[in-house]
Amino acid sequence: MTVGSRTPPPREPRQERSRITRERLLRSTIEALAHDGWSAATVAAVAEQAGVSRGAAQHHFPTREALITAALEQVFEDMTSTASTAITAMPAGPDRIAAAVDRAVRIYTGTEFKAALQVWAAAASDPALRQLILPMEDRFAHAAHQMTVEALDPDGANPQAHNVAQVTLDLARGLGLADTLSDDSKRRAQVVATWTELVAAALRSAEGV
Amino acid sequence: MTVGSRTPPPREPRQERSRITRERLLRSTIEALAHDGWSAATVAAVAEQAGVSRGAAQHHFPTREALITAALEQVFEDMTSTASTAITAMPAGPDRIAAAVDRAVRIYTGTEFKAALQVWAAAASDPALRQLILPMEDRFAHAAHQMTVEALDPDGANPQAHNVAQVTLDLARGLGLADTLSDDSKRRAQVVATWTELVAAALRSAEGV
Numbered sequence: 001m002t003v004g005s006r007t008p009p010p011r012e013p014r015q016e017r018s019r020i021t022r023e024r025l026l027r028s029t030i031e032a033l034a035h036d037g038w039s040a041a042t043v044a045a046v047a048e049q050a051g052v053s054r055g056a057a058q059h060h061f062p063t064r065e066a067l068i069t070a071a072l073e074q075v076f077e078d079m080t081s082t083a084s085t086a087i088t089a090m091p092a093g094p095d096r097i098a099a100a101v102d103r104a105v106r107i108y109t110g111t112e113f114k115a116a117l118q119v120w121a122a123a124a125s126d127p128a129l130r131q132l133i134l135p136m137e138d139r140f141a142h143a144a145h146q147m148t149v150e151a152l153d154p155d156g157a158n159p160q161a162h163n164v165a166q167v168t169l170d171l172a173r174g175l176g177l178a179d180t181l182s183d184d185s186k187r188r189a190q191v192v193a194t195w196t197e198l199v200a201a202a203l204r205s206a207e208g209v
Numbered sequence: 210m211t212v213g214s215r216t217p218p219p220r221e222p223r224q225e226r227s228r229i230t231r232e233r234l235l236r237s238t239i240e241a242l243a244h245d246g247w248s249a250a251t252v253a254a255v256a257e258q259a260g261v262s263r264g265a266a267q268h269h270f271p272t273r274e275a276l277i278t279a280a281l282e283q284v285f286e287d288m289t290s291t292a293s294t295a296i297t298a299m300p301a302g303p304d305r306i307a308a309a310v311d312r313a314v315r316i317y318t319g320t321e322f323k324a325a326l327q328v329w330a331a332a333a334s335d336p337a338l339r340q341l342i343l344p345m346e347d348r349f350a351h352a353a354h355q356m357t358v359e360a361l362d363p364d365g366a367n368p369q370a371h372n373v374a375q376v377t378l379d380l381a382r383g384l385g386l387a388d389t390l391s392d393d394s395k396r397r398a399q400v401v402a403t404w405t406e407l408v409a410a411a412l413r414s415a416e417g418v
Contacts, residue, residue: 037334121330174383
């Protein structure tokens with residue numbers, strides 16, 4: 001068989017190529033926000049980083065606002081996906097509580113949260129951006145809370161699970177913020193261990209065991 | 210007595226005037242950071258806001274870096290001062306635990322923390338700024354932790370106080386962040402109430418009561 005007689009691979013459909021380009025631009029935006037800050041995430045800079053032509057980037061995101069909005073949607077989608085990592089198959093008990101707490105902490109210690117933090121900081125003085133973020137954040141907060149409650153209290157029987165899940169997520173957010181300027185993982189492990197014990201005790205005590 | 214015969218008030222000494230001007234510029238910088246964001250806190254903008262001439266402002270802070278550094282020192286000083294609000298006179302018990310938790314939350318829900326957040330966000334992509342912040346933050350974290358431990362465990366006898374104080378401060382930081390884009394005080398009150406109960410239970414249980 002000669003080289004010339006090979007059947008060429010099927011051409012990537014245009015729609016699929018477009019989807020991949022868009023995704024690459026969004027990944028690039030999230031990385032730029034997290035590592036280089038708010039002002040680094042422009043359409044031109046992100047296109048260059050993603051190896052996408054400026055024209056193609058502008059076709060997807062005609063303005064910086066469109067790019068940031070789409071990146072923010074992706075951030076909340078990724079964070080929701082982390083919040084729903086499967087742990088529900090685990091039997092209820094200490095291991096499952098530890099897994100639920102770890103999962104909550106993972107939401108806030110990833111690149112996505114570091115990117116979100118840059119957008120939040122910018123939004124503090126930008127009412128339009130704030131109005132864009134708040135409903136997304138609200139939806140995310142509800143989803144993350146529900147998934148944490150389900151992980152901590154699979155039977156839906158523990159009256160303390162709702163509040164304990166809320167504290168877990170607020171604590172995780174605080175730990176995430178402490179990790180933005182330096183690697184806080186060693187100190188964090190101790191805080192997470194303490195919190196996991198306290199959650200187990202609180203749920204046991206609310207069960208009246 | 211005629212108007213002319215009144216003894217004029219003693220002239221404000223130059224040093225005192227200079228101190229007041231400096232303080233006014235720093236207050237203005239902290240307000241600008243918290244409400245208008247990182248890029249708003251320039252020497253010129255802050256001078257105008259503070260009603261100080263640009264020349265006088267530049268005498269105190271020749272560069273933006275000098276202004277931000279001094280404002281950051283002021284922020285950590287103010288936060289340390291909040292962390293040391295007197296509650297040690299209260300008898301040990303549930304009221305004192307509630308006061309200690311409230312105090313920790315106050316550290317992270319004031320204007321100072323909102324200003325610090327802007328500097329942290331900027332520092333994520335500015336290694337020089339990061340190197341400036343980290344030692345200040347470290348000193349503050351140690352002081353706040355020590356004061357929280359003392360408030361929770363005045364006798365220094367509870368083996369759980371150290372860890373519980375740490376969780377309290379990380380949770381408070383997370384609550385502070387949740388308050389930056391919208392007023393979170395209502396939801397926060399519920400989280401604080403849950404946490405205060407859990408702290409009391411954890412300290413009781415560690416005491417073996």
